[in-house]
Amino acid sequence: xxxxxxxxxxxxxxxxxxxxxxxxxxxxxxxxxxxxxxxxxxxxxxxxxxxxxxxxxxxxxxxxxxxxxxxxxxxxxxxxxxxxxxxxxxxxxxxxxxxxxxxxxxxxxxxxxxxxxxxxxxxxxxxxxxxxxxxxxxxxxxxxxxxxxxxxxxxxxxxxxxxxxxxxxxxxxxxxxxxxxxxxxxxxxxxxxxxxxxxxxxxxxxxx
Numbered sequence: 001x002x003x004x005x006x007x008x009x010x011x012x013x014x015x016x017x018x019x020x021x022x023x024x025x026x027x028x029x030x031x032x033x034x035x036x037x038x039x040x041x042x043x044x045x046x047x048x049x050x051x052x053x054x055x056x057x058x059x060x061x062x063x064x065x066x067x068x069x070x071x072x073x074x075x076x077x078x079x080x081x082x083x084x085x086x087x088x089x090x091x092x093x094x095x096x097x098x099x100x101x102x103x104x105x106x107x108x109x110x111x112x113x114x115x116x117x118x119x120x121x122x123x124x125x126x127x128x129x130x131x132x133x134x135x136x137x138x139x140x141x142x143x144x145x146x147x148x149x150x151x152x153x154x155x156x157x158x159x160x161x162x163x164x165x166x167x168x169x170x171x172x173x174x175x176x177x178x179x180x181x182x183x184x185x186x187x188x189x190x191x192x193x194x195x196x197x198x199x200x201x202x203x204x205x206x207x208x
Contacts, residue, residue, distance in 0.1 A: 033188075034104070035102050035103075035104050035137065035139050035189070036056070036088070036102055038183075038188040038189045039056075039088075039089065039102055039137065039188075039189050039191070040056060041187070041188050041189075042187035042188050042189045042190070042191065043055060043056070043089070043091075045186050045187040045188075046187060046192065051093070051192065052091060052092065052093035052094075052098075052192060053091045053092050053093075054089055054090070054091030054092075054093070054098060055089065055090070055091055056088055056089055057086070057087070057088060057089065057090060086119065086120060086123040087099055087100060087101045087120055087123055087124070088100065088101050088102050089101075089102070093133075093192060093195060094199065096132070096133045096195075096199060097127070097130070097131075097132040097133065098132070098133050098134075098195065099123075099124070099127045099132050099133070099134045099151075100134060100135045100136060100137060100151075100191075101116070101120060101136045101137070102136070102137045102139075103115050103116075103136055103137070103138050103139070104138075104139045104141050105138070105139070105140060105141065106141055106142050107140065107142070107168075108140065108142050108143050108171070109170065109171050110166075110168035110169060110170050110171055111138055111140075111168055111169045111171070111174065112167065112168045113157060113158060113161060113166075113167050113168055113169065114167065116154070116158065121154070121155055121158050124151040124154070124155060125155060127151075128151060128152060128155075133195060133198050133199060133202070134150070134151035134152075135148050135149060135150050135151050135194065135195070135198060136148075136149045136151065136154055137149075137181075137189065137191055137194075138174060138178070140171065145171075145180065146180065146181040146182075146183060146189065147174050147175075147178040147179060147180050147181060147194075148178055148179045148181060148191055148193075148194025148195070148197070148198065149169075149174055149177065149178040149179075150177065150178070150198060153173075153177045153178075154169070157169050157173075178194075179193070179194040179197045179198070181193060181194055
């Protein structure tokens with residue numbers, strides 16, 4: 001099945017509508033789940049205990065070609081994303097709007113900026129202007145380290161590329177300016193610990 005962007009270009013980021021075509025997840029922490037799957041479980045847990053309301057954003061898809069091999073069965077052959085996706089997750093916590101992306105890399109010492117897109121950076125800018133809490137959950141799968149990294153820092157690294165800056169974020173910078181998470185049983189990814197840190201940092205800056 002072919003999935004295309006609104007401009008007609010084929011989508012090559014690994015996301016497919018057919019379950020049989022989904023690539024095998026990166027094994028992390030012995031669980032064999034992708035970061036997205038673990039975040040979905042974490043969000044489900046947070047909702048169940050009334051701590052936060054966060055969901056993965058659905059991606060609008062327009063189906064343009066469907067085959068009907070049987071009267072009771074339809075097979076999607078071609079579809080287009082109606083609009084470019086923004087970020088993976090949004091919701092509310094402690095009265096704050098949350099907006100964040102989830103990314104993984106097998107690199108050991110840096111995170112490639114090519115994993116992001118300009119429209120995602122622009123979306124973060126707009127949310128930050130409205131005082132939203134925006135960040136990226138970054139997993140270094142090979143070295144088994146997991147971080148909450150502020151969107152403001154991501155934007156600074158992204159913009160620095162245009163003036164000859166690095167095309168990646170060094171792990172040392174993520175350690176310095178981010179918040180390291182420690183996976184646990186429930187929630188699997190305790191990203192709200194990082195959000196608490198971001199909120200306290202935000203409040204501290206306003207007081208200062």
